[in-house]
Amino acid sequence: MGQPEEPESGPGTGAGAGSRKRRIGVGMVGYAFMGAAHSQGWRTVGRVFDLPCRPEMAAVCGRDGDAVRAAADRLGWAAAETDWRDLIARDDVDLVDICTPGDSHAEIAVAALAAGKHVLCEKPLANTVEEAEAMAAAAEQARARGQVAMVGFNYRRLPATALARQMVAEGRLGALRHVRVTYLQDWLVDPGFPLTWRLQREVAGSGALGDLGAHIVDLAQHLAGEPLVGVSALTETFVRERPLPAGASSGLSAAGGSGGGLGAVTVDDAALFTGRFASGALASFEATRFATGRKNALRLELNGERGSLAFDLERLNELSFHDHTEPGVTAGFRRILVTEPDHPYLEAWWPPGHGLGYEHSFVHQARDLVTAIATGVAPEPSFADGLQVQRVLAAVEESAAKNAVYTPVVPPATDTDSDSPAPSASSV
Numbered sequence: 335m336g337q338p339e340e341p342e343s344g345p346g347t348g349a350g351a352g353s354r355k356r357r358i359g360v361g362m363v364g365y366a367f368m369g370a371a372h373s374q375g376w377r378t379v380g381r382v383f384d385l386p387c388r389p390e391m392a393a394v395c396g397r398d399g400d401a402v403r404a405a406a407d408r409l410g411w412a413a414a415e416t417d418w419r420d421l422i423a424r425d426d427v428d429l430v431d432i433c434t435p436g437d438s439h440a441e442i443a444v445a446a447l448a449a450g451k452h453v454l455c456e457k458p459l460a461n462t463v464e465e466a467e468a469m470a471a472a473a474e475q476a477r478a479r480g481q482v483a484m485v486g487f488n489y490r491r492l493p494a495t496a497l498a499r500q501m502v503a504e505g506r507l508g509a510l511r512h513v514r515v516t517y518l519q520d521w522l523v524d525p526g527f528p529l530t531w532r533l534q535r536e537v538a539g540s541g542a543l544g545d546l547g548a549h550i551v552d553l554a555q556h557l558a559g560e561p562l563v564g565v566s567a568l569t570e571t572f573v574r575e576r577p578l579p580a581g582a583s584s585g586l587s588a589a590g591g592s593g594g595g596l597g598a599v600t601v602d603d604a605a606l607f608t609g610r611f612a613s614g615a616l617a618s619f620e621a622t623r624f625a626t627g628r629k630n631a632l633r634l635e636l637n638g639e640r641g642s643l644a645f646d647l648e649r650l651n652e653l654s655f656h657d658h659t660e661p662g663v664t665a666g667f668r669r670i671l672v673t674e675p676d677h678p679y680l681e682a683w684w685p686p687g688h689g690l691g692y693e694h695s696f697v698h699q700a701r702d703l704v705t706a707i708a709t710g711v712a713p714e715p716s717f718a719d720g721l722q723v724q725r726v727l728a729a730v731e732e733s734a735a736k737n738a739v740y741t742p743v744v745p746p747a748t749d750t751d752s753d754s755p756a757p758s759a760s761s762v
């Protein structure tokens with residue numbers, strides 16, 4: 335794949351320009367919100383972490399020639415393409431980073447894997463279970479050829495959530511009883527907000543469910559270390575018609591309504607669901623774009639028989655921990671400031687107390703993916719993990735269509751009856 339490998343240099347030499355480490359050429363499709371966030375990750379990762387390889391921002395792809403060339407200059411990409419097929423075909427691209435809406439994920443990812451490229455794909459993995467199954471099967475076949483594929487569930491890669499995962503895995507919470515997660519935004523409250531792609535089922539797959547719900551389902555399963563086996567759900571579309579956008583729009587913003595009339599909103603505005611884990615632990619989820627005053631409020635709490643953990647994305651350098659084995663007179667939630675060099679990802683950053691932000695999750699995502707490519711260890715979340723999330727989303731929609739009837743999550747097929755790989759036990 336790509337250019338011949340260069341000899342590895344010794345540790346501590348950095349992976350910036352001029353390094354003789356093995357080069358990994360990155361080609362990114364889409365350059366708006368996530369494209370900018372991923373670019374930040376690719377620009378920064380080799381200058382902060384001592385990587386085994388040297389990622390290079392080879393080319394970015396969009397559909398408008400002038401706009402994509404301007405984006406390449408602004409974001410730091412060496413070249414620009416206007417067709418993702420040409421991006422995949424480039425010899426200097428080893429890894430395809432997909433930052434487009436869900437309707438194009440499957441086609442681009444399957445083609446990139448078939449062409450021998452590694453793939454990073456934004457969440458949700460796809461718009462349907464069928465697409466996600468095809469992608470997971472393609473990733474499994476590519477794995478046998480030494481390629482890797484990963485889904486962009488970046489909230490796993492904040493130091494506080496990564497520490498929470500470690501603490502659950504170490505048994506600090508004991509047997510889990512409850513996982514409680516909400517992801518609240520308010521950017522759709524105005525009925526005059528235009529009908530952007532995130533409100534169209536054929537492009538986005540679903541609404542708050544696939545956008546916000548996918549994140550919290552992945553995070554809940556990741557932290558619990560086990561899959562959801564069934565759900566009971568309600569969804570609602572509060573504003574069913576919206577102005578058609580006047581001009582170019584991204585998912586979260588548009589230049590106001592049009593003079594062009596109204597169009598139907600074909601996705602959910604909010605999704606509420608309960609879930610049952612394989613162990614019997616119970617979960618509750620709320621994903622909405624109508625929580626006035628809440629901008630990007632992802633909050634979670636886990637209660638186990640030995641203790642509890644709580645996290646709030648608006649205070650992302652902190653984790654709250656209650657150790658229930660302590661004497662009751664002094665026990666209680668205490669704040670862990672997750673900025674110590676021994677905390678996940680923090681060995682490379684600033685002195686204790688100098689916190690990180692949202693964008694650092696994308697730097698960590700790039701670090702973990704590059705490390706996986708260099709070491710040959712399959713990265714997580716895998717496409718099989720993304721497929722598992724997709725199965726949960728499908729069960730939520732099925733349950734909501736039946737007014738919250740409890741609906742099992744279709745279990746992963748076994749090797750004997752399908753090509754679909756099972757999610758990795760360690761990651762869900």
Ligand SMILES: NC(=O)c1ccc[n+]([C@@H]2O[C@H](COP(=O)([O-])OP(=O)(O)OC[C@H]3O[C@@H](n4cnc5c(N)ncnc54)[C@H](O)[C@@H]3O)[C@@H](O)[C@H]2O)c1
Nearest residue numbers: 364365366367368369396433434435436456457458584585
């Ligand atoms: N990980 C996260 O926290 C997070 C946050 C927001 C969005 N996302 C996901 O990222 C993906 C993109 O969302 P976004 O918010 O960046 O959307 P966006 O509208 O801001 O950007 C989409 C980009 O894709 C481009 N595009 C669309 N179709 C294309 C095609 N066929 N060929 C080339 N370019 C194409 C658009 O021109 C645009 O540059 C979605 O899957 C979304 O769910 C993830």
